[in-house]
Amino acid sequence: MDPNREPRPESVAGGLREDRRRRPMHIVIAFALLMPFWLLLSGHYDTFHISLGVFCCLLVSRGSADLLFGHIGLENKHVVAGRYLTYIPWHFWQIVLSNIHVAKLVLSPRPPINPRIISFPTKLTNDLALVTFANSITLTPGTITLDLINGIFHVHAIDDAVADDLLGGEMENRIDRIFLRREHREE
Numbered sequence: 001m002d003p004n005r006e007p008r009p010e011s012v013a014g015g016l017r018e019d020r021r022r023r024p025m026h027i028v029i030a031f032a033l034l035m036p037f038w039l040l041l042s043g044h045y046d047t048f049h050i051s052l053g054v055f056c057c058l059l060v061s062r063g064s065a066d067l068l069f070g071h072i073g074l075e076n077k078h079v080v081a082g083r084y085l086t087y088i089p090w091h092f093w094q095i096v097l098s099n100i101h102v103a104k105l106v107l108s109p110r111p112p113i114n115p116r117i118i119s120f121p122t123k124l125t126n127d128l129a130l131v132t133f134a135n136s137i138t139l140t141p142g143t144i145t146l147d148l149i150n151g152i153f154h155v156h157a158i159d160d161a162v163a164d165d166l167l168g169g170e171m172e173n174r175i176d177r178i179f180l181r182r183e184h185r186e187e
Helices: 010-042 047-069 074-107 127-139 160-168 170-178
Strands: 116-121 143-149 152-157
Touching (some): 116 160, 127 152, 152 160
Antiparallel strands (some): 143 152
16 A cells, blocks of 8 residues: 555445445336336336336336435435335326316417416526426426526426416425435434
8 A cells, every 4th residue: 555645534435335235226216216107108018018118117227326316315315215206196296287277278269378488596406306397397288498507497388377386386395305405304
């Protein structure tokens, strides 16, 4: 060992070893998040399609496990996965409600459409939380995420009701809670 070289702090080296040991668990959690979603979207429940889904979800889980869990303290990963699983049904319900709202707008003889671009700052700082928020906005009918510049989201909204719902902050707060901002870690 080189006497001039500083020893590596044990906490850093231990953390790296710990991450490698937990990687299989990250893959399992990512798979547990993806497979039900794949089954829901697929609608095919025969052996071939389920086998294909298992293969694809394992492949994506292996490639994305570090993206999903790399930013979270080791003790909090199960909490994030659980919170994310509760977010999915809530967001699915928001998609249903937004579909109904947009259908009413389209079928109305005089649609009260007031398309506009809204800009608002976000309190989210984690990259995965920002991507989740941007994708959640775009998946919800009536809104499209256009850009995120310096912590400011730019979103196209089809009418005032949709814009007001988004500016209300419920979706952002739920995503913030998933990714364990400092204020929520004490819970």
